Amino acid sequence: MEGIGKSKPLSTSVGDYLKAIWELAGSGKVTTTGVSERLSVAPGSVTRMLGRLQGMGLVRHEPYRGVSLTERGEAEALKLLRRHRLIEAFLIEYLGYGWEEVHEEAERLEHAVSDGFTERLAELLGHPDRDPHGSPIPGKDGTLVPEDLVPLSEVAVGDLVRIARIRREDAEALAYLGGHDLVPGRLLKVKEVRDVAGVVTVEGEDESVHPLGEPLARSILVQRASGRGAE
Ligand SMILES: [Zn+2]
Incomplete structure (x- = not known):
């Protein structure tokens, strides 16, 4: 069993696995495939690494039932x-x-x-x-x-919402959102929601209008600022 001494930092890959499992499942369970897709690592390598992490007391891995963080694994991920x-x-x-x-x-x-x-x-x-x-x-x-937030993809027409969190890490999406001032704190009015394409069109306080595709809308977490029909 490999120890993780207080002064000895975890290796980059161990840390990345713990964070990936936390981000996918929190205190719950995630499949090996889920971890493999998240980290772009072959399933075989993921299985081997999970075995190693289990040996270190950081995860619980039951074949066919998924992997979850132990209390210590969760503490390391949060750190x-x-x-x-x-x-x-x-x-x-x-x-x-x-x-x-x-x-x-x-x-x-x-x-x-x-x-x-x-x-x-x-x-x-x-x-x-x-x-x-x-x-x-x-x-x-x-x-x-x-957190009591909803994705912008799940709001209704007429809702007044405030951006609370952007759940994206890629530079392209963040540059786009920043460039359009779609950042935490901004107030938006939901103008249109197209069910089939999933496009959500919002209007900012400066009356700028932004049609957002479903993946982008899903990654913008908002708080409802008022009820439906607010004008
Ligand atoms: Zn980051």
């Missing part, structure tokens, strides 16, 4: 998520990065920095509970603020 999101906030606030640039940089840095560095970052940033994309930053003790 990485905390680092990742604090680093993203730091890069934007202090180093002038665009919000579409920070993910790749944070993916690298999160494996390099220590817990002490992470806490100094948190201090410097004033202990934020959300990152620049609106994603919750786990607390030092692994707690997460509860």
Whole structure:
């Protein structure tokens, strides 16, 4: 059994597996195929790695029933998520990065920095509970603020909604959304929802109109600002 000593950081790939399982399943279960698709790694390699992670006490893997994080695996995943999101906030606030640039940089840095560095970052940033994309930053003790958000793909015509979180990491989508000022905090009115194509058309406070395809609309999480029919 491989130990994970307090001072010894997890390898990049171990961390990436834990984060992928957390992002796909939270405290629940995910299939090997799901992990394989998420990480673009062959199923055979995923199965071998899951065996290794099980040996380290980080996951529970039952053949044909899926994989879940152990309490320790979940704590490690949340620790990485905390680092990742604090680093993203730091890069934007202090180093002038665009919000579409920070993910790749944070993916690298999160494996390099220590817990002490992470806490100094948190201090410097004033202990934020959300990152620049609106994603919750786990607390030092692994707690997460509860979220009551709906995807923009599930709203109704006439709804007034406020963007709370963008669940996308790819630079292309983020550059597009940022360029159209579709960022956390913005208020939108839902003008049209086309059921078949899934296109949601929204209007911003500046009266700019944006038709958004289903995949993009699904990745924009919103809070309802008022009921249906608000004009
Ligand atoms: Zn990121």
